[in-house]
Amino acid sequence: MTSTNRKRWISILTATMVLVVGLLAGSAITAYTSWSPFRNPRNADRIPVYVAADTSSPGVSASKDFSLDKGLGVVAQSARKSVVSIISTKIVRQELPSIFNDPFFRRFFGPEFNFPQEQRETALGSGVIVSPDGYILTNNHVVEGAKELKIKFADRRDTVEAEIVGTDAPTDVAVIKVDAKDLPAMPLGDSEKVHVGDFVLAIGNPFGLGHTVTFGIISATGRGNLGIAQYEDFIQTDAAINPGNSGGALVDMHGRLIGINTAILSRVGGNQGIGFAIPINMARAVMDQILKQGRVIRGYLGLLPQDVTSVIAEKFGLKEARGALVGSVESGTPADRAGIQRGDIILEFNGHPIEDADDLRNLVAMTPPGTTVTIKVFRDGKEKTLTATLAERPETPQRRPGQQFSRQNPLSGIEVDELTPALRRRLGLPPDAEGVVITRVAPSSSAAEAGLEPGDVIQEIDRQPIRSVADFRRAAARAEGKSVLLLIFNRRTNMTQFVVLEPQK
Numbered sequence: 001m002t003s004t005n006r007k008r009w010i011s012i013l014t015a016t017m018v019l020v021v022g023l024l025a026g027s028a029i030t031a032y033t034s035w036s037p038f039r040n041p042r043n044a045d046r047i048p049v050y051v052a053a054d055t056s057s058p059g060v061s062a063s064k065d066f067s068l069d070k071g072l073g074v075v076a077q078s079a080r081k082s083v084v085s086i087i088s089t090k091i092v093r094q095e096l097p098s099i100f101n102d103p104f105f106r107r108f109f110g111p112e113f114n115f116p117q118e119q120r121e122t123a124l125g126s127g128v129i130v131s132p133d134g135y136i137l138t139n140n141h142v143v144e145g146a147k148e149l150k151i152k153f154a155d156r157r158d159t160v161e162a163e164i165v166g167t168d169a170p171t172d173v174a175v176i177k178v179d180a181k182d183l184p185a186m187p188l189g190d191s192e193k194v195h196v197g198d199f200v201l202a203i204g205n206p207f208g209l210g211h212t213v214t215f216g217i218i219s220a221t222g223r224g225n226l227g228i229a230q231y232e233d234f235i236q237t238d239a240a241i242n243p244g245n246s247g248g249a250l251v252d253m254h255g256r257l258i259g260i261n262t263a264i265l266s267r268v269g270g271n272q273g274i275g276f277a278i279p280i281n282m283a284r285a286v287m288d289q290i291l292k293q294g295r296v297i298r299g300y301l302g303l304l305p306q307d308v309t310s311v312i313a314e315k316f317g318l319k320e321a322r323g324a325l326v327g328s329v330e331s332g333t334p335a336d337r338a339g340i341q342r343g344d345i346i347l348e349f350n351g352h353p354i355e356d357a358d359d360l361r362n363l364v365a366m367t368p369p370g371t372t373v374t375i376k377v378f379r380d381g382k383e384k385t386l387t388a389t390l391a392e393r394p395e396t397p398q399r400r401p402g403q404q405f406s407r408q409n410p411l412s413g414i415e416v417d418e419l420t421p422a423l424r425r426r427l428g429l430p431p432d433a434e435g436v437v438i439t440r441v442a443p444s445s446s447a448a449e450a451g452l453e454p455g456d457v458i459q460e461i462d463r464q465p466i467r468s469v470a471d472f473r474r475a476a477a478r479a480e481g482k483s484v485l486l487l488i489f490n491r492r493t494n495m496t497q498f499v500v501l502e503p504q505k
Contacts, residue, residue: 076213079251082186085205086125088146126204126248134178138247140167143174154211166290170230173286189256191279202239204248214240224358228263234276235259241275250277299367299390302333305357306439317381323347324360327439338388348376410501411476413445435459446501460487
């Protein structure tokens with residue numbers, strides 16, 4: 001390479017680096033403090049202050065001083081002050097081993113001998129300060145059952161006590177509070193505006209090491225069916241998340257909170273580049289209800305949705321595989337009164353496009369009871385708009401067929417419904433096909449490992465014909481702890497096949 005060519009390449013590389021740095025720095029965005037009082041009936045004197053992001057006002061951005069030598073230090077230093085370490089103490093009761101109740105043992109050691117049946121167990125987690133007067137967002141599983149909570153701030157060596165304001169297990173969100181003022185609250189972003197590929201920081205207390213910052217991107221959005229929580233709409237990231245990061249912050253490049261780090265997907269218990277965070281929009285909606293009402297009240301429609309696969313879309317005459325297929329409608333519910341029918345495909349809920357069953361569940365749950373909503377359905381090749389008024393979700397909803405068996409049952413994780421003539425026609429099944437149609441398969445179940453999918457039909461279990469959901473339940477009850485032989489009509493091949501399901505280990 002000549003000297004002239006070498007200089008030309010150096011100039012091109014320099015210009016490219018300047019362009020990349022300029023794109024990372026981005027436009028200036030400021031955060032401002034918004035006073036939004038919400039009263040908790042049990043703590044009426046508390047009026048929390050939220051810090052909300054304003055993406056329209058000009059001002060100083062947390063990333064304005066980005067440079068190659070400093071990296072993301074400005075963002076990290078600003079955001080880590082709002083993240084706390086949580087030490088929760090639980091009292092765990094242990095069953096007394098039978099040998100200690102043996103008369104010979106008592107005679108040998110004496111009747112006064114006592115085996116310790118209760119032990120203190122300490123767990124570590126993280127939390128995010130979201131108001132200057134001490135309100136902190138974290139995970140329910142971090143504080144669940146805690147008898148004592150202590151908080152450690154980033155800039156202090158001592159710990160302070162905290163109390164639980166409220167929890168919501170279905171979303172794994174909890175709100176706790178410390179008695180303090182003028183705390184460095186983190187601005188809240190808008191998780192609906194994040195995109196795959198956006199840079200993010202994960203901040204928390206992994207392995208009890210204290211405030212730790214990791215860097216990555218958003219790998220995916222809208223993750224569900226993971227079995228982590230009842231309502232799932234996770235942001236997936238490859239920023240390193242490890243045990244102890246639960247409840248910590250997922251932060252964008254302007255120092256705004258966009259998610260609460262919750263779980264990892266790992267074979268070894270440590271980071272493998274797949275972590276999940278609760279979107280801040282969902283977490284904030286739950287927090288607002290906890291502070292307003294002391295609990296979360298969810299909307300209820302009264303139907304069983306399932307995902308629309310490409311095969312189902314083709315059979316129903318839908319151009320693209322999206323929406324939520326109605327597997328069943330409970331009698332007397334808002335869905336029933338609105339005229340929603342089994343076999344309808346819900347395309348929109350109150351103006352929001354529906355991508356899959358989880359999308360519909362989350363939107364219904366986050367809509368207040370009593371709200372009148374419009375629902376666009378696809379039925380018999382045409383779109384139709386219906387109106388429904390949501391009820392309050394029952395505290396103990398009826399358990400679905402696939403949820404009533406233990407993990408040792410090979411049929412655990414399968415949900416089924418009656419195979420009606422109309423559903424048989426819509427799925428393209430033979431007129432004489434008998435059995436029950438699978439409406440959902442849990443990702444971690446034996447059925448999923450065997451390749452079963454919604455729309456497949458179970459015709460036999462251990463060579464016994466299955467003609468109804470009642471037949472399926474009776475056969476499943478006999479299968480506890482055993483392997484079972486299923487005769488399946490596979491809707492992808494339009495052929496029957498035998499499948500063996502083993503109990504999960």
